[in-house]
Amino acid sequence: MALRVGRSAVSAGRGGYRGNVDGYRPVYDTVSELGVPAVSDWHVLMNIAFCVSAVSVLVAGFCSAHLLAARRWVYLAAVIGYSAGSVLVASVHSGDGSAHVVGAVLAIGAGNVIAVVVGTGVRACPRWFSGGSLALGVVGFLASVLLIAGIGPVGAVERASIYTFVAWELLTALAIGRRRVSADSRNTAVRPAPRLRSF
Secondary structure (H helix, E strand, O other): OHHHHHHHHHHHHOOOOOOOOOOOOOOOOOHHHHHOOOOOOOHHHHHHHHHHHHHHHHHHHHHHHHHHHHHHHHHHHHHHHHHHHHHHHHHOOOOOOHHHHHHHHHHHHHHHHHHHHHHHHOOOOOHHHHHHHHHHHHHHHHHHHHHHHOOOOHHHHHHHHHHHHHHHHHHHHHHHHHHHHHHHHHHHHHOOOOOOOOO
């Protein structure tokens, strides 16, 4: 994976594009190339997005670690790895050094670890969420294996390993939203009716 992503990044760093995304090919080019100033006019927004993702996952991870009991340290390690990797991807541009490749490996790998650990370690979660989390994490790891093995176009395969974590974040938001709606419904159902005063 490091070699393959690194080759693609070096190609972009040598001026494969001309300051915009007109020649960018999502199937063949990596996501982080959109954060390179020489490649994309959207590089500032893209790198900000990497950092926002790092901070939000870090905060949410520490706030929810108590739900995983014995596995919380594995979970926290993955959360920290994802956040550190995302910051590296944003601060060291594709093609500028091995730190960018290390960051990409950390972010992709740790993201899928988070999905698997949550899917198998939180008993209070509904079964559909646990099963979906585990499935997304496994698919992400399988895509990573294909990326490392050099099977398939790098852009498409890399996206398959990244978007599984994005899908997990959306699945988590859905689970939290449904739980809140369910709790509000129960509170409304048990709320006593107002007593009428007699005159």
